[in-house]
Amino acid sequence: MDAAGADLIFHDCGQLSDFMVKEFAERLRPVILSLGSSRRLWEDAAFVPDDVVLFGNLPTKSFYSDAAMPLERVETLTLDLITRMKAVGHPFILGSECDVLHVPDAAATIRRKVDAMLSCGRAFPMH
Numbered sequence: 001m002d003a004a005g006a007d008l009i010f011h012d013c014g015q016l017s018d019f020m021v022k023e024f025a026e027r028l029r030p031v032i033l034s035l036g037s038s039r040r041l042w043e044d045a046a047f048v049p050d051d052v053v054l055f056g057n058l059p060t061k062s063f064y065s066d067a068a069m070p071l072e073r074v075e076t077l078t079l080d081l082i083t084r085m086k087a088v089g090h091p092f093i094l095g096s097e098c099d100v101l102h103v104p105d106a107a108a109t110i111r112r113k114v115d116a117m118l119s120c121g122r123a124f125p126m127h
């Protein structure tokens with residue numbers, strides 16, 4: 001990839017250990033490291049070099065259901081993640097843990113939650 005001038009964006013939403021996160025960040029040296037919602041990005045920042053941007057990691061797989069993920073919880077999780085990442089000062093992109101599922105009967109519910117996540121992110125800029 002280096003020879004081709006391409007940057008690596010590495011995503012793993014699995015159940016990772018601290019050791020695995022550190023190894024992915026240090027050995028693969030992606031420009032962006034995307035992790036699932038099982039990880040606490042503000043803690044992972046201690047294992048990840050400052051030139052590797054952390055991406056994620058809201059639990060968007062549950063956005064289809066108001067019972068599993070109420071709108072207010074999306075807002076709370078978004079603001080908490082932004083606040084914690086700002087406190088540690090590590091480069092960060094607010095995003096989903098993985099795919100935002102397509103559930104035809106829940107499209108409006110999913111969209112409302114994605115919109116809430118993005119609105120919270122715009123209201124609380126990282127810089």
